[in-house]
Amino acid sequence: MSHLANDKQTFLNIAVLTVSDTRDDTTDSSGRYLAEALVEAGHSLADKKIVVDDVYQIRAVLSQWIADPKVDCVITTGGTGFTARDNTPEAVKVLFDKDIEGFGELFRYISYTEIGTSTVQSRALAGFANKTVVFCVPGSTNACKTAWQKILLEQLNSTHRPCNFVPHVG
Template identity: 50%
Template sequence: MSDEREFIPVRIAVLTVSDTRSLEDDKSGDTLVARIEDAGHVMAARDIVKDDRAAIADKLRGWCADDGVDVIISTGGTGLTGRDVSVEAHRDVYEKEIDAFGTIFTMVSMQKIGTSAIQSRATGGVAQGTYLFALPGSPGACKDAWDEILKRQLDYRHSPCNFVEIMPRLDEHMRRK
């Protein structure tokens, strides 16, 4: 990290995808919220939505359209079962996918859980000038994604580059020339 730059807090929304969890027992969401706040960022919104592709995509689109949200992190629904549709919902919304996010998440996961990392389909992308990330539903996976990837990439001081410094240009294709 470079000490020459000042920290710039970003506004982050957390979405838990689950048919069974509530805010009272959402350990993965709580894990993300604690880390987001500890890092100095702003909790812009938090919600839980059922494992339904259209409902997930609708919530993502709504937050992407909200000027008070810079980043959306969802947790849950990234596995291989029939109800796991978060990745498909995210890709319904993305304008551009951040392909390397899933790759780097798998590399981090391999160090923690070995070849079981193959069962996770973490993904990242951009839509309407907003970053979106879909993480697995376990608190451990949320910790790994935040601590090893997102904490650094969402910190303007991180060198040689980070997501925050290019944030103003994410929607340049939507502006008039």
């Protein structure tokens, strides 16, 4: 496929993974926001899970989704900070075939306008693994809103020009 957008919109199957030692289905506002936002945009929620911030549990769930041809995209929320229990980048980065450096850079740039220099503590990242695009964002609901509304909504829209990630998945 070309890297250029098509006129007919293609919708994706997106899985959401919340990484947290404290959240459950009733308190996972970030994962819930992402799931609702992607469905509202026309995409399908392929799966939604919560795992504790453990490198191997994160990799286990993510590896299943990456290997599943029905999952086009994964968005993780949580575990991107600097505490001893923030392990998402270490768990995920080794699975990437290609990094999307611009995602973390753009997320921190946009975040800077919202939270100032505190954005330097975000280790948001993204990449491709087995033709699945993976985005890792911080665990706050506001950070998820920033990532979705100001980056992912357009980049996961096949009609967005001049380019988007849709032709590179699947």
